[in-house]
Amino acid sequence: xxxxxxxxxxxxxxxxxxxxxxxxxxxxxxxxxxxxxxxxxxxxxxxxxxxxxxxxxxxxxxxxxxxxxxxxxxxxxxxxxxxxxxxxxxxxxxxxxxxxxxxxxxxxxxxxxxxxxxxxxxxxxxxxxxxxxxxxxxxxxxxxxxxxxxxxxxxxxxxxxxxxxxxxxxxx
Amino acid sequence: xxxxxxxxxxxxxxxxxxxxxxxxxxxxxxxxxxxxxxxxxxxxxxxxxxxxxxxxxxxxxxxxxxxxxxxxxxxxxxxx
Numbered sequence: 001x002x003x004x005x006x007x008x009x010x011x012x013x014x015x016x017x018x019x020x021x022x023x024x025x026x027x028x029x030x031x032x033x034x035x036x037x038x039x040x041x042x043x044x045x046x047x048x049x050x051x052x053x054x055x056x057x058x059x060x061x062x063x064x065x066x067x068x069x070x071x072x073x074x075x076x077x078x079x080x081x082x083x084x085x086x087x088x089x090x091x092x093x094x095x096x097x098x099x100x101x102x103x104x105x106x107x108x109x110x111x112x113x114x115x116x117x118x119x120x121x122x123x124x125x126x127x128x129x130x131x132x133x134x135x136x137x138x139x140x141x142x143x144x145x146x147x148x149x150x151x152x153x154x155x156x157x158x159x160x161x162x163x164x165x166x167x168x169x170x171x172x
Numbered sequence: 173x174x175x176x177x178x179x180x181x182x183x184x185x186x187x188x189x190x191x192x193x194x195x196x197x198x199x200x201x202x203x204x205x206x207x208x209x210x211x212x213x214x215x216x217x218x219x220x221x222x223x224x225x226x227x228x229x230x231x232x233x234x235x236x237x238x239x240x241x242x243x244x245x246x247x248x249x250x251x252x
Contacts, residue, residue, distance in 0.1 A: 003179045004200075036175070038201040041241030044181040049236050052186075059173060101213035109219035115229050118222075128233075144175065152179045159185055166236050167180050169189035170215050171173040171197075 001042045003148055010036055011145040018142065028076055028142075036144050047166045055132045055164035056087060057155065059139030060106065060113040060172040061098030064089070070097035071138035078141040080150040084158055087116055087131040100140045101172050113172055132162035139172050174200025181240055190215060190232040194244070203240035206232045209250035217249065224249060 004010060013034045021029050061071050063083040072079040085094070091110045096103060105112045114134075122128045135155055141147045159167065174197050177187040181203040191197040192215055194207035208228060210217060217224035231247055 001178075001182060003175050003182070035196065035199060037199040038178070041201045042178050042181045042203055044184070044186055044203055044240040046238045046240070047186040047236050049233060052236075055185075057173075057176065103213065105214040105219050111222075111225055112214040112216055112219055115216055115225060118226060118229055122233075139173075147175060148179075152176055155176060156179060156183055159180060159183075164185060167177070167185050167187040168233060169173040169177055169187060169202075171189070171191055171193075172213060172215060 001040060003152065004036050004144060005038050005040065007145065007148060010034060014143060014145065022076065033142070049128050049166060050126060051129045052165040053130045053132055053163050054119070054128050055135060055159055055162055055167045056116070056119060057135045057167055057169045058114055058172070059137055059170070060101075061096045061138040062094050062114060062134070062136040063097060064093060065095040066093065070095065073097040073099045073138055073140070078143060078146070079138045080141055080143075080146045082135055082137045082151060082154050082158070084133045084135055087119065087134050089116065089134070091116070098138045098140065098172060113170060115170070132164050133158070135159075173197070174202040174205075177202040177204075186236050186240070188232050188235045190228055194246070198244060201241070204235040204238070204242045205244040206235070206247050207244050208247045211251050214251065218251060
């Protein structure tokens with residue numbers, strides 16, 4: 001099993017197609033973007049959430065402006081870096097650098113994308129064992145090979161360091 | 173997110189996700205997933221609609237109890 005089947009072929013298609021077009025014209029052409037696809041599912045054991053350490057992973061571009069650099073939200077080739085912050089972070093200490101979704105909803109109520117207060121309440125009520133630090137990235141990442149080679153290894157390292165046993169992923 | 177879910181699952185971490193874009197996410201075969209008809213920028217529900225956010229959140233987290241792969245679960249949640 002693999003993260004992305006035929007990833008070498010995907011990378012060649014992307015390099016020769018979407019990326020070459022962008023480098024030639026300066027324009028993003030989604031008509032020729034080869035969306036990744038898998039044919040085989042991966043297997044894994046279920047977990048009792050009540051006794052698990054849960055890591056929350058968000059692609060909303062959240063970061064701590066007082067101590068962290070924003071994501072390169074305007075980069076047409078994407079940003080493959082990550083940020084991490086405590087799950088206890090108050091919403092007024094977070095900002096969001098991501099230009100590929102309308103911020104109206106998250107500005108009105110951050111829990112539409114980052115359910116930190118809901119998750120903390122579920123911990124206090126015994127429905128979740130513990131929360132680890134949050135993993136955050138900016139979800140505009142057209143080069144899937146860079147996601148696999150750069151972003152995912154970093155997420156795996158944090159997940160191991162945090163001792164997470166389960167993960168909740170919320171795209172933006 | 174589907175690929176990140178697969179990577180984590182392959183490394184022994186049980187994963188679950190929710191997506192408003194079933195068409196794109198389904199192709200990646202994430203281990204566990206719920207799909208909604210919510211929208212970009214409001215994946216868990218409408219602003220201030222705590223009940224909707226919790227329905228999506230708890231349905232998605234609830235999948236963790238089951239072994240993967242699971243057939244994605246369609247939730248009757250939308251922006252209307």
